Amino acid sequence: MTVFFDPFRELDRMTSRLLDSRQGPRLMPMDLYRDGDHYILNADLPGVDPGSIDVDVDGQLLTIRAERTPRSQEGVQWLSRERAFGSFLRQFTLGDGLAADGITANYDNGVLSVMIPVSEKAKPRKIAVNASSTPAQAEVTA
Template structure:
């Protein structure tokens, strides 16, 4: 015996109206971003997305992630209820300076996209030897750490 829940129908109606107001455009994907040693790691939730539909590109210092969730329907299928929707996802990040854009890599596992963004060699902290004219020795200095990625 099925029970009727009017709040579920109201929630579905509100979601439909809000999606129509937004124009049904791309949705944002929730993500986490953290630094782990010499690289940043971005983890984005993309449940139900075919890995083949994920597109990641870098244009200058702008990283763009796009993904598409499609739901198949067999011929002759009669839907009882359909709450999962097809959707487009997009996220853009300004990488800032000090990032090795050629070394960016990505993997997709269990509905989570992981993007590894390495810090460039030029931006890593390093020691700089400073010599003196009087030959008393060498003074060492340190460079500061790179700036974080901006959202």
């Protein structure tokens, strides 16, 4: 296997590691979309032990935590080591129209999927309109 060595790229990588002030948790890339009566959040967490994933809801705050531990391989000489390890953290503020008690999560093939249902009171509904002969007697029912 051939490994190309670019001294400027390596210098840039080492400099960014030395000057990186983010010693805390790393962010996880994610997508968020609405599908019918649910919001779906998909977060990339490849190589994370499923037992280390923690999804919490505290009031209106949804927190996702995970840990990727490095594999110890004694006697190995690294040629390139770019995969980040350590703690990953993401927090979201949930709106009023969501049912926090119905949130579910699934981890499959390195992707954490969190399903957040829309609350019944926030779902769109039809309002029936009754017609009458006089405008003053019009009645709206829900």
